[in-house]
Amino acid sequence: MSDNFKAIVINQEGENFSREIKEINKAFLGEGDVLVKIDFSDLNFKDALILNNGGKLVREFPRIPGIDFSGKVVESNSDKFNKDDDVILTGCRVGEVYHGGYSQYAKVKKEFLVKTPKGISNKEAMILGTAGFTSMLCAFAIKAREEILLGDKVNDVLVTGATGGVGSIAVMVLSKLGYNVTAVTGKVDQADTLKKLGASSIIDRKEFEGEPKLLGKSIWDGVVDTVGGNILAHAISQTKHSGIVAACGNAGGIKLNTNIMPFILRGVKLWGIDSIAVGMKRREFVWSQVNNLIDFNILNETVKVVSMNELLELFPKMLKGQLSGRIVVDVNK
Ligand SMILES: NC(=O)c1ccc[n+]([C@@H]2O[C@H](COP(=O)([O-])OP(=O)(O)OC[C@H]3O[C@@H](n4cnc5c(N)ncnc54)[C@H](OP(=O)(O)O)[C@@H]3O)[C@@H](O)[C@H]2O)c1
Numbered sequence: 001m002s003d004n005f006k007a008i009v010i011n012q013e014g015e016n017f018s019r020e021i022k023e024i025n026k027a028f029l030g031e032g033d034v035l036v037k038i039d040f041s042d043l044n045f046k047d048a049l050i051l052n053n054g055g056k057l058v059r060e061f062p063r064i065p066g067i068d069f070s071g072k073v074v075e076s077n078s079d080k081f082n083k084d085d086d087v088i089l090t091g092c093r094v095g096e097v098y099h100g101g102y103s104q105y106a107k108v109k110k111e112f113l114v115k116t117p118k119g120i121s122n123k124e125a126m127i128l129g130t131a132g133f134t135s136m137l138c139a140f141a142i143k144a145r146e147e148i149l150l151g152d153k154v155n156d157v158l159v160t161g162a163t164g165g166v167g168s169i170a171v172m173v174l175s176k177l178g179y180n181v182t183a184v185t186g187k188v189d190q191a192d193t194l195k196k197l198g199a200s201s202i203i204d205r206k207e208f209e210g211e212p213k214l215l216g217k218s219i220w221d222g223v224v225d226t227v228g229g230n231i232l233a234h235a236i237s238q239t240k241h242s243g244i245v246a247a248c249g250n251a252g253g254i255k256l257n258t259n260i261m262p263f264i265l266r267g268v269k270l271w272g273i274d275s276i277a278v279g280m281k282r283r284e285f286v287w288s289q290v291n292n293l294i295d296f297n298i299l300n301e302t303v304k305v306v307s308m309n310e311l312l313e314l315f316p317k318m319l320k321g322q323l324s325g326r327i328v329v330d331v332n333k
Contacts, residue, residue, distance in 0.1 A: 032107030069101030131165030142222030
């Protein structure tokens with residue numbers, strides 16, 4: 001490998017927070033079992049929080065941010081990974097506690113890596129990234145209703161924050177599972193894109209912003225919520241008997257003002273989703289399902305590829321809810 005390479009480095013000295021693209025060398029990366037030459041990273045909501053001010057997630061500085069990456073193995077101390085293997089890393093607190101993916105190289109623990117499944121490219125792996133991985137975890141949580149209820153079919157599902165990374169991929173995955181998907185969005189002008197992804201109807205987010213009823217009309221067998229707050233409370237109040245609400249996000253706030261009635265009168269299940277502490281068997285299973293559940297020809301239309309420089313200009317828009325679809329970062333651009 002070349003001695004010096006480029007990475008985004010964030011730093012905190014007293015009150016001063018900085019983020020810049022620096023020339024660094026391998027020694028900066030510290031310890032790890034596998035050295036990876038990174039092809040692509042991506043932008044998730046958590047990345048935007050970290051790039052903004054560390055997001056109270058980064059405790060030690062300087063740090064290379066970027067919670068995901070894909071690339072090729074350069075050196076390996078693990079029997080599982082050989083030179084030139086394509087690999088994916090999502091989450092695992094890389095970019096927070098460990099150096100992350102906004103870099104041309106990364107050195108990480110072998111337990112964090114998954115081999116890129118056959119049939120998908122390293123770019124496609126980052127079109128998904130943590131957002132896609134999480135949306136699949138949410139979709140499988142909803143599908144579990146069919147197993148829990150011994151065959152009762154899931155029909156109608158709701159996705160909130162639908163134009164976001166997790167939301168847009170959840171729309172596609174749920175429709176590929178054969179469900180009738182309704183998308184809640186603040187960007188109703190993007191209805192056509194959401195329909196191409198697989199949504200059959202669109203609800204304006206405004207309808208979900210007021211005070212929810214104790215029990216609303218029962219409509220949804222399953223919900224993927226990426227927003228939290230009143231939007232999640234509305235979704236819970238409209239969930240059918242024994243429905244599953246997969247709650248993974250807080251793009252709209254961390255509070256949840258709900259009541260006990262949907263849970264005791266309708267047996268609604270609120271299922272928290274965490275994409276970090278996921279065992280290797282489950283990780284590999286989720287990635288193995290990508291070929292069945294994702295149509296990259298369609299998803300590609302929602303993707304923008306940016307350089308690390310462009311990323312530093314763009315990320316604040318994510319915190320203001322002004323982005324849609326997925327941002328892929330080409331670290332070699
Ligand atoms: N639990 C986990 O492991 C996990 C993993 C990944 C992500 N997450 C969380 O999931 C959420 C979504 O992540 P993402 O990467 O998909 O982010 P994203 O691309 O920014 O999407 C968030 C979407 O939420 C909606 N939104 C944004 N601000 C809002 C507000 N103030 N009120 C209501 N809706 C708002 C917008 O969609 P519309 O305009 O279409 O409404 C936006 O596109 C984040 O909270 C993230 O931290 C959690």
